[in-house]
Amino acid sequence: MTDNSYARPGAQVHFGVFFHGVNHTTIWSDPTSGSQIDFETFRRVAHTAERGLFDAFFLGEGLRLREQEGKILDLDIVGRPDAITQLAALAGITRNIGLVATQNTTYNEPADLVRRLSGLDLLSGGRAGWNAVTTDNAWTGENFRRGGFLDHADRYERAGQFLDTARAIWDGWADDAVATSTEAPSWATAGSVQDVSRRTSQFDVTITPTLPRSAQGHPVIFQAGDSPAGRDFAAAHADVIFSRHGTHFDEAFAFAEDIRARLRRAGRPEDDVKILPGTQIVLAENASEVEDKVRWVLEGQYTGQTALSLVGQVWGRDLSDRDPDGPLPEFDPVPAPISGTRGAARDGKDPLAIAREWRALAEAQNLSLRQVAIATTQRSGFAGTPGQVADELTRWVRSGATDGFNVSPYLVPTGLDEIVDLLVPELQERGSYRTEYEGSTLREHLGLRPPLSRRELLPRQAVG
Numbered sequence: 001m002t003d004n005s006y007a008r009p010g011a012q013v014h015f016g017v018f019f020h021g022v023n024h025t026t027i028w029s030d031p032t033s034g035s036q037i038d039f040e041t042f043r044r045v046a047h048t049a050e051r052g053l054f055d056a057f058f059l060g061e062g063l064r065l066r067e068q069e070g071k072i073l074d075l076d077i078v079g080r081p082d083a084i085t086q087l088a089a090l091a092g093i094t095r096n097i098g099l100v101a102t103q104n105t106t107y108n109e110p111a112d113l114v115r116r117l118s119g120l121d122l123l124s125g126g127r128a129g130w131n132a133v134t135t136d137n138a139w140t141g142e143n144f145r146r147g148g149f150l151d152h153a154d155r156y157e158r159a160g161q162f163l164d165t166a167r168a169i170w171d172g173w174a175d176d177a178v179a180t181s182t183e184a185p186s187w188a189t190a191g192s193v194q195d196v197s198r199r200t201s202q203f204d205v206t207i208t209p210t211l212p213r214s215a216q217g218h219p220v221i222f223q224a225g226d227s228p229a230g231r232d233f234a235a236a237h238a239d240v241i242f243s244r245h246g247t248h249f250d251e252a253f254a255f256a257e258d259i260r261a262r263l264r265r266a267g268r269p270e271d272d273v274k275i276l277p278g279t280q281i282v283l284a285e286n287a288s289e290v291e292d293k294v295r296w297v298l299e300g301q302y303t304g305q306t307a308l309s310l311v312g313q314v315w316g317r318d319l320s321d322r323d324p325d326g327p328l329p330e331f332d333p334v335p336a337p338i339s340g341t342r343g344a345a346r347d348g349k350d351p352l353a354i355a356r357e358w359r360a361l362a363e364a365q366n367l368s369l370r371q372v373a374i375a376t377t378q379r380s381g382f383a384g385t386p387g388q389v390a391d392e393l394t395r396w397v398r399s400g401a402t403d404g405f406n407v408s409p410y411l412v413p414t415g416l417d418e419i420v421d422l423l424v425p426e427l428q429e430r431g432s433y434r435t436e437y438e439g440s441t442l443r444e445h446l447g448l449r450p451p452l453s454r455r456e457l458l459p460r461q462a463v464g
């Protein structure tokens with residue numbers, strides 16, 4: 001594999017900002033660190049991203065806070081409004097930026113969720129996106145009296161049926177009932193509004209669509225989930241993948257090649273899905289300062305408290321009275337945290353197996369608890385001067401490893417400022433970043449073709 005095996009000389013870098021929910025990457029102790037729940041914080045980040053001509057402001061979503069020994073886990077954020085509501089508020093004070101909400105297909109129902117997403121899409125003038133995830137833990141399911149009611153394969157089966165139903169609902173309104181109509185479309189003028197009936201393994205519903213199409217047809221579909229089933233789901237349904245592969249070029253390129261192969265097998269053009277991995281960007285004015293800045297970020301992210309909380313998630317215990325610079329606990333983890341009632345730590349892997357791995361690592365490299373937490377959970381991303389990082393991001397995109405990045409700032413709400421003020425101009429100088437918004441919808445920002453179900457009806461658009 002070479003860097004140029006999938007060369008795209010004119011490709012542009014697409015940026016989204018992934019505003020973290022549950023996380024250990026925000027530097028909470030910094031004096032500029034602001035609230036994680038106040039609207040002013042969301043406003044500040046969204047406006048900075050829009051000033052930087054980003055494609056999207058993107059929110060994850062968890063429907064239940066995790067607990068440990070009766071207490072809410074230290075790194076979970078308490079008191080944040082749900083994603084669609086936050087984005088609807090932002091729709092009113094932004095003009096261009098896309099607004100992407102993570103919503104799961106396991107515990108939601110199509111009639112309700114599709115209507116709420118349509119509402120966001122209409123209110124924002126066609127700027128909505130939906131990150132369709134399956135949510136991997138029974139802990140969330142208990143909120144819905146369902147527990148772990150679907151296993152991994154069934155969650156993806158349901159997700160596929162959910163998306164199929166969603167599209168049918170969005171396509172249920174005739175074209176003359178468009179959202180741009182100055183008069184409210186009535187049943188008489190709307191032509192036929194078609195009921196959507198689905199009798200499948202997961203759904204037994206008849207739904208009457210209640211909202212017309214938006215300016216972009218329907219919300220852009222994002223996907224996040226890395227298993228083969230998740231990737232096939234993306235190849236069948238998604239417009240954008242929010243991937244984990246945003247740090248090592250070879251890994252990102254291999255992931256992109258895998259997705260291209262899956263798209264071909266699904267009968268879609270291999271550039272039909274945009275890949276935007278989550279990543280972190282650390283900038284310093286001079287090359288000599290880069291290492292210091294990276295160290296400063298890492299130390300700020302991995303405070304003793306954060307390291308103890310991360311390791312405590314695996315051990316299933318509150319470890320806050322231990323020394324983060326001492327060894328890993330000598331006792332074994334409690335197996336209960338992945339029992340399906342408390343939320344899976346570390347993607348549902350067996351905590352005893354993780355503990356064995358981490359102990360071996362600590363022994364081999366003589367690492368403290370904090371150093372193990374860093375070595376096993378760190379997401380390093382990109383670091384350098386603005387020029388160096390601009391070169392590297394451009395190389396990634398123009399070699400077909402990604403189409404851009406979902407950047408998570410390590411400072412909230414000010415962390416995006418230097419990316420917008422220092423990095424974006426460097427990218428623009430290289431011709432690899434837009435200098436103005438050319439379209440008005442999220443679909444246009446991303447350079448996507450029309451929605452999958454509209455392809456036969458509309459002439460194919462060029463993809464930028």
Ligand SMILES: Cc1cc2nc3c(=O)[nH]c(=O)nc-3n(C[C@H](O)[C@H](O)[C@H](O)COP(=O)(O)O)c2cc1C
Nearest residue numbers: 060061102133134135136224225226227230242243
């Ligand atoms: C980058 C990324 C971000 C995710 N964000 C969320 C999220 O915000 N909320 C959620 O419930 N699940 C989220 N998930 C989890 C997925 O819903 C899915 O349950 C999980 O990845 C297991 O599926 P997989 O085996 O296909 O990876 C995310 C997954 C990935 C890879």
